[in-house]
Amino acid sequence: MAAFSRHCADVVKHHVPDATSVRTRAIWYGDQTRSRVVWTDASGRKWQWPLYFAFNACLRKPAERDAIVLRSLQAVLNPPQPQDEDDAEEELWVPRTAEQVAQRLLALIAVVWRANASEEIAQQGIAWAREHGIDAFLSPQELRFVFNAQRPPQQDLVNFGWRAEAMLPMAWALGAIPTLPPSHRRADIWKIPLVQQARQSPADFIASASLRPDGEVSDEEHRLLDEHWHVRDAQLRRQPIPSGLDAGIVLERRYALSWMVGYGKNWDEVPTDT
Incomplete structure (x- = not known):
């Protein structure tokens, strides 16, 4: 494959x-059914070409590979038009706007604040989120976590605490830092002036x-995708x-960048396949 x-x-x-x-x-x-080629056209539209069925057709008829591949590509480039265009759902990958990224960064501030090891500090984060209406920017999963009447389970605190690394690419994209630090070095996001401004x-x-x-942003997403591939490859091969x-750092940063370039219907559903 x-x-x-x-x-x-090619x-x-x-x-x-x-x-x-x-x-x-x-x-x-892993799951080869999700194999595909992606690209961007001159208008900025992102295309996806699923390969699984063409791949299997070529296995059955290797002599016809070139014709099968071209037919499969043409089906993507020129899909049949539905009879009722109102019911057609065209999936477009549109980069998120500056406003959307800023709102998402605010949401992650609330999430990571809530995940603090100190419940007293976490409650300050909840109060801040309520005061500034940050709940409007939270995803369904985040809403349940941040405004949980009880202290969330420890594993949830750990998982959502990792979202600090997802904040970093957004801060970078908003101009807070010149480059992302190496993907083995955790960042202290609370020391970033832009994050402090966002809180204030x-x-x-x-x-x-x-x-x-x-x-x-797209180039950086591609770079993190490559890093993520190397991580997944090592994990699947049971290698260091x-x-x-x-x-963890690679996954969170890649997740944020993939969301920013337009992948995922919402924050809770960003694909992270490699």
Whole structure:
């Protein structure tokens, strides 16, 4: 499947002149049904070409591989139009706006604050979220966690505490830091001036938010995707995680970047396949 995916990526580059950022996305040792090629066209629209059925068709008829691949690609580029266009759902991957990223960063501030080991400090975070209406930016899972009447289970505190690493790419995209630190080094997000500003005046923070160009964010997402692939590959092979990478840090930063470039219908459903 890996070689087939690379071949299909080359086909896209040859037959789709305006395709940029052509990438293969697949789980080589896991669920191959999700293998696909993704790219962006001149208008900024993100395309996805599922490969599983074409791959199996080529296994059955290897002599017809080129024709099968081209038919599969054309089906993606020129899908049949539904009779009732009002019922058609076209899945577009649109980069999140500066306002959306700022709101999401505020949501994560509340989440990570709630996950503090000190319940007294955590309650301060809950009060802050209520005072500034941050609940409007929280996902369903986050709402249940932040406003839980009881102290959440320890594992939930650990899991949501890791979202501090998801905050970092958003702070970077909003111009708070020049580069992301290495993916084995945890960051103290509370020391970042932009995060401090967001806590002090959430409304002003949203109003003044501006993002790096989409291309920069997309390039960083691709870099973290590559790091995530190496982590997953090592895990599946039961090998040590490559030097310079921490699995938890890579996952959280990649999750945030994939959300920013447009993947996932909402924050709770961002795909992290590799």
